Amino acid sequence: MSTIINRTFPGFFPSNCPTDSKEVDVEPVYRLVESNTIKAKEFIPSGIRKRSYLEGDCEALALSVLGSKDDIPMAYRFFSSMGLSKKDKVAVGIITKDSGRVSFDKSKNVGDSHINWWTYDGIQPHTFFNNVLQIGVDI
Amino acid sequence: MAGIIHTPLGSLNIIDVLVSFDGPRIFTCSNSVTKYLAFLVDELEESDHWLFVPVTNIRIQEIKNGLISIREALLNAEGDIVFQAFLPLVGGYEATIATMKTSEIPPGFLPQENSYILGQKDSTIQYYSDLPQKKTNAVDEARESARDVFDIALDMSDDPYEMESALFGETLINIQYTVFSLDERWSSSKKPPISVVEDNIVNVSTLFQSSFGIRIKSKRSADIFRVTPASKALRGFAELLQDSSDTDRLQIKLKSINPRAVLWYQKLLHTVKRTGSSLKAEWAAPNQDTLSVSLTKQQVDLAYEVTKQTEETVYQVTVKGTLYAVNLKRNTFFIEGEDGNEYSGGLSEDIQHFVQKGHVFHIPMNVEALIEVKVRMNLATSAENLVFTLLDVYSNDSDSK
Numbered sequence: 001m002s003t004i005i006n007r008t009f010p011g012f013f014p015s016n017c018p019t020d021s022k023e024v025d026v027e028p029v030y031r032l033v034e035s036n037t038i039k040a041k042e043f044i045p046s047g048i049r050k051r052s053y054l055e056g057d058c059e060a061l062a063l064s065v066l067g068s069k070d071d072i073p074m075a076y077r078f079f080s081s082m083g084l085s086k087k088d089k090v091a092v093g094i095i096t097k098d099s100g101r102v103s104f105d106k107s108k109n110v111g112d113s114h115i116n117w118w119t120y121d122g123i124q125p126h127t128f129f130n131n132v133l134q135i136g137v138d139i
Numbered sequence: 140m141a142g143i144i145h146t147p148l149g150s151l152n153i154i155d156v157l158v159s160f161d162g163p164r165i166f167t168c169s170n171s172v173t174k175y176l177a178f179l180v181d182e183l184e185e186s187d188h189w190l191f192v193p194v195t196n197i198r199i200q201e202i203k204n205g206l207i208s209i210r211e212a213l214l215n216a217e218g219d220i221v222f223q224a225f226l227p228l229v230g231g232y233e234a235t236i237a238t239m240k241t242s243e244i245p246p247g248f249l250p251q252e253n254s255y256i257l258g259q260k261d262s263t264i265q266y267y268s269d270l271p272q273k274k275t276n277a278v279d280e281a282r283e284s285a286r287d288v289f290d291i292a293l294d295m296s297d298d299p300y301e302m303e304s305a306l307f308g309e310t311l312i313n314i315q316y317t318v319f320s321l322d323e324r325w326s327s328s329k330k331p332p333i334s335v336v337e338d339n340i341v342n343v344s345t346l347f348q349s350s351f352g353i354r355i356k357s358k359r360s361a362d363i364f365r366v367t368p369a370s371k372a373l374r375g376f377a378e379l380l381q382d383s384s385d386t387d388r389l390q391i392k393l394k395s396i397n398p399r400a401v402l403w404y405q406k407l408l409h410t411v412k413r414t415g416s417s418l419k420a421e422w423a424a425p426n427q428d429t430l431s432v433s434l435t436k437q438q439v440d441l442a443y444e445v446t447k448q449t450e451e452t453v454y455q456v457t458v459k460g461t462l463y464a465v466n467l468k469r470n471t472f473f474i475e476g477e478d479g480n481e482y483s484g485g486l487s488e489d490i491q492h493f494v495q496k497g498h499v500f501h502i503p504m505n506v507e508a509l510i511e512v513k514v515r516m517n518l519a520t521s522a523e524n525l526v527f528t529l530l531d532v533y534s535n536d537s538d539s540k
Binding site for chain 2: 047049050053057062063064079080082083109110
């Protein structure tokens with residue numbers, strides 16, 4: 001697990017991002033992924049990956065995870081319908097309070113346990129996950 | 140606002156995120172003119188693959204209310220065109236964009252048939268439409284029917300799929316007369332010449348859902364060059380609409396067209412303005428020439444204001460015909476033109492002085508007359524008033540004035 005250096009966000013985050021968030025431990029958390037193994041590239045927030053053409057969207061700088069296993073089927077069905085059917089596996093991990101800030105953003109599409117997780121500068125989110133489950137087999 | 144996405148379509152403000160997973164994947168966005176539905180197809184190594192389709196406010200409501208799926212919204216994009224963009228993730232690569240017909244979208248690019256935006260249904264807003272979906276796009280229809288096709292869609296703010304019959308009638312009349320008047324052969328007479336009418340009649344062939352879509356087609360078919368007698372005027376109409384997105388361009392345009400067309404176009408804009416609509420139009424000719432335009436409500440309003448500056452227009456015509464009367468007491472004249480029209484009005488000061496110096500008109504007299512035409516249009520009553528003034532007369536019976 002990464003060593004926490006400081007509690008600041010990368011310089012390209014908007015100044016007021018994130019708002020309404022807190023440092024908190026959450027365990028376990030689940031994230032839809034494509035690969036059978038934990039790969040760093042699947043844990044890069046969209047807003048960071050798309051920084052060359054997308055700006056100003058704070059939510060895009062957070063990782064989407066679920067706090068409840070029960071919401072996984074619903075989230076999978078919804079994202080599959082929207083063209084994300086390749087994400088048919090779930091990485092299981094934790095969020096620690098010194099890794100970043102979270103907001104519990106209930107989603108009508110993917111479930112009440114949806115969480116946005118903004119990680120501090122230097123944090124590598126994939127290192128907080130250690131297991132991958134197959135939807136329809138393990139869950 | 141939920142951010143900005145920089146694309147070859149311009150920098151688009153993200154308005155409403157419909158689906159988010161690590162940020163927006165499906166959302167509505169806009170520039171100053173057009174609203175788009177953006178759909179993230181795939182995330183590749185060096186770029187992201189997006190589809191953008193123009194959408195109306197009504198279509199957005201339909202999506203958000205769960206009336207149509209994202210898949211349907213993409214496949215039934217208004218205008219039948221989808222923009223495919225590849226947006227690079229790193230510097231050194233150019234963003235690319237291409238258009239394709241909605242019918243050509245590979246199934247693998249699309250979300251599933253059940254791709255409804257769940258959980259956002261607002262049962263207080265329900266629009267029901269009798270209007271059918273458009274069966275063919277304008278370009279294909281023009282090619283296959285060998286007629287010009289002009290699709291006009293009015294996006295009305297209150298009831299998107301219905302239109303007051305009187306406004307509908309006015310809209311059609313104003314479109315038809317704008318097209319007539321863009322034929323330069325209609326110059327001086329109050330009614331369009333028969334040849335202008337015969338060549339430029341357009342028929343309504345269908346209504347379609349878009350929000351309120353009207354398809355008109357040239358009555359006459361194309362010649363061997365795949366051009367119809369109405370192609371030129373309809374192209375002119377499409378160009379006039381295009382130039383209406385910019386007031387400077389419109390001012391220049393209005394100076395270059397038949398003044399009568401300005402007045403009829405003003406009436407059309409006035410009608411559209413009364414419907415509170417934005418307007419989209421697409422013209423396609425049998426030879427595959429095509430133009431499309433989208434005007435916001437604000438642009439319609441501005442264009443109308445520009446045309447109002449030319450409510451009275453003055454120009455000159457030369458008329459061949461027979462001078463039957465010159466009334467020196469009332470300073471009036473009457474000419475029966477060879478074009479079948481009658482011209483009567485006042486005498487210019489030059490003519491009056493000429494007569495006062497003793498010149499006598501031997502009437503009836505074959506003449507070539509220079510006449511000033513002043514066109515005044517009353518928008519409230521739709522009445523058109525032509526005022527003729529005789530500026531100069533050349534006798535065709537002798538060489539003298």
